[in-house]
Amino acid sequence: MADPLQFYFDFSSPYGYFASEKIDALAARYDRQVIWKPFLLGVVFKETGAAPLTEIPLKSRYFLRDFARSARFMDVPFNQPKTFPLPTQHAARAFYWLDDKDPALARAFAQATLRAYFVDGVDISEQAVVQEIAVAQSPVIDRDALAAALAGAEVKERLKEECREAINKGVFGSPFVFVDEEPFFGADRLPQVERWLKEKSF
């Protein structure tokens, strides 16, 4: 089997969420797997001087409209969260803690967290909420161990490393997909990702 795709996303990125609902099935059609890599857009924005799409007055109205329209276009359930964007470090740290134990479990946690935020409007910036979603995925997840991990230095350093690696790879937004070494930015690049997977390049 060819190398897995790498899928970078921030838990508060609508376009990252839309891509998350499609990327595994897309890759599977070409016998590929996907490594999910949450990162913090805020850390990347410090590198590029960028700001969240909805904090720029001329862009805010458009992107709120485009989020909802793109969700309908891609047939993904979506309700614009009232608190948007929000801090996602607890979700990203919990993801990597789970990922080291069981990548499939981490994936299930990520999908549940994204849907909780972008469908049900749950405030996923809260550590207690993140823990709740995590333990709901499997009886093997120990709530106290996760709480202790989230309070410790190790997962914080791990997320920092992942953000540094993302920046080193040229990631400047969410979602960002790598097929072998080819970079694709944006949920709207999934048709190009598909053609790349089909033709190896174009």
Place this chain on the structure above:
Amino acid sequence: MADPLQFYFDFSSPYGYFASEKIDALAARYDRQVIWKPFLLGVVFKETGAAPLTEIPLKSRYFLRDFARSARFMDVPFNQPKTFPLPTQHAARAFYWLDDKDPALARAFAQATLRAYFVDGVDISEQAVVQEIAVAQSPVIDRDALAAALAGAEVKERLKEECREAINKGVFGSPFVFVDEEPFFGADRLPQVERWLKEKSF
């Protein structure tokens, strides 16, 4: 016939160029016409604090790659111009001067100018080059009258007005397409434009 689409673009925007090669035929499939509206990205960027995509180090390498890949994906001939981006006020002013005489002629001028820049690498920031392209479109175009117009205040004020109108309509990048009042930003939104034209909304 339903209202025409409005197609906003800057003459030095690759994604604007890609859309320019598709938008008329796309609209025609749904019995629509297109009003072309060149504007100056630099004027809009002053409103949003944005910078050209290739002036941000982390983004530059990606977008140069994405320009070329997106051109191949959309099957549009493209060679990355060495001087990029460049000032486009002469081209935009010549467009509106021609547009007031004959919109079809202005359209032909715009397509020829975009291809000169994005296929043949011609420096379209030069007024003499713009004039050359314009007179090549039709024997009715008077080179001296165009030169005089480009030196005068009227077309300058006209372009300023068009830029103000663009900002008032929420245009913050190139290309920007309006179908009735629905705004679409980016060449990658053409599939959404098509679905909107087909279904009236979605």
